[in-house]
Amino acid sequence: MNVIKTKIPEVLIFEPKIFGDERGFFFESFSQKYFNDIIGYPVNFVQDNHSQSSKGVLRGLHYQLPPYAQGKLVRCVVGEVFDVAVDIRRSSPTFGQWVGVNLSAENKKQLWLPEGFAHGFLTLSETAELLYKTTNYYAPQYDRGIIWNDETIKIEWPQLGDFIMSNKDLIQPLLNESDDFL
């Protein structure tokens, strides 16, 4: 597994070792021991999520407030997405900064974003399926969002024309109006 640092120290990109042969491929998509060694502390995932989206669907930017904050390990198993993590920890030197990476069934990359980050993605392929592990359970009453095109974050979303979003995501607050994370 290759680990790629990003401009935000806590956000990492993992590239698993792929074993290909005439039958196809095999790779370990997750190893608790390896992951803990890389992150430097024990990370306990309690929930797996799976979502499917059509081209142009943008989901996010979402996070959960403490005590239900979620770290996420995200991978794309069908198609391709532009996946984004935003640092929403007001005490962080990288507050308001973002990392974007193309995750795809082809590149098999994974994005790790710990608690304190908002998550969102834009679907680039006709259809895409995302699998992601979370370090806390879904808690709708603690679910929060930030508008996808917040001018202080300035995420450089790929230009695909009109995005498809849930009604909830069309009216998310600005970062500076959102509920404090830390």
Ligand SMILES: Cc1cn([C@H]2C[C@H](O)[C@@H](COP(=O)(O)OP(=O)(O)O[C@H]3O[C@H](C)C(=O)[C@H](O)[C@H]3O)O2)c(=O)[nH]c1=O
């Ligand atoms: C997130 C979640 C949702 N749900 C139910 C609630 C709704 O009835 C339905 C769709 O939920 P929602 O529209 O919030 O799904 P997304 O817009 O994909 O939300 C996710 O999008 C961004 C990218 C994330 O990182 C989060 O995991 C999450 O916020 O699934 C559950 O039952 N459990 C869950 O963990």
